[in-house]
Amino acid sequence: MPKSKRAQVVSLTKVSKKTREHKGALIQELQENAEKWEYCWLFEVGNMRNAHLKTVRKLWKDSARMFFGRGAVMAKALGTTPEEECRTGIHKVGKQIKGQVGLFFTNSEPDEVISWFDDFRPDDFARAGNKATRTVVIPEGPVMQYHSVPPEPFPHNEEPQLRKLGLRTVMKKGVPTLDAPHELCQAGKTLTPEQAQLLKLIGEKMAEFKVRLIARWIASNGEIVQVDNMEISSEEQGGEVGDDAAEDVMSE
Structure with missing residues (x-):
């Protein structure tokens, strides 16, 4: 007797790959945000925790838009050459998208953004590979x-x-x-x-979870300002960023 199709076992752990259409929609969303906001900040995270990054998004939800993960897609959206850029000068941000970095679009003034991220440094548990801060x-x-x-x-x-x-x-x-x-x-x-x-x-x-601001793009004149901020060490850069985790932050 042939096996019933209803009896097929489906793995609940299987995750479908992101389609070309999905990536295209994400590129379009990034470009729309580049048109909407006055500033685009490039940032990286030390001691990455998805929960803390989502807290940042929640606290800024009315005055900013954050994207994190899928660096190749973000670079493609902004462009990495003057010919490819979606807005004047923004390719200089796209060229710097490497590793665990994100984009933060906002109309808030730079001093406010820099001050806020300097203060937002919640404590968290260290991971293997971190250095002990005390005995x-x-x-x-x-x-x-x-x-x-x-x-x-x-x-x-x-x-x-x-x-x-x-x-x-x-x-x-x-x-x-x-x-x-x-x-x-x-x-x-x-x-x-x-x-x-x-x-x-x-x-x-x-x-200590912390965000390092690397550079900002200014829509009004297309200029890029490199931010002089403390560099995040290599042992702080590891974190819980998988494709699905990053996608949660980017698409919510």
């Missing part, structure tokens, strides 16, 4: 979760994970406990995956 020692006694208010000890069922991450814990009255202090990390040393996971579990934040 952390877990004291003798019950292993505590400091992100809880007030801090509370880890439950008994998490003791195997703590041991797997390098803690020499023992169970005392059902609580994972250290018989001696444990140095989790040293200031200035690169964090291992185990150290980064332990820091997250106990609630120690060592990373």
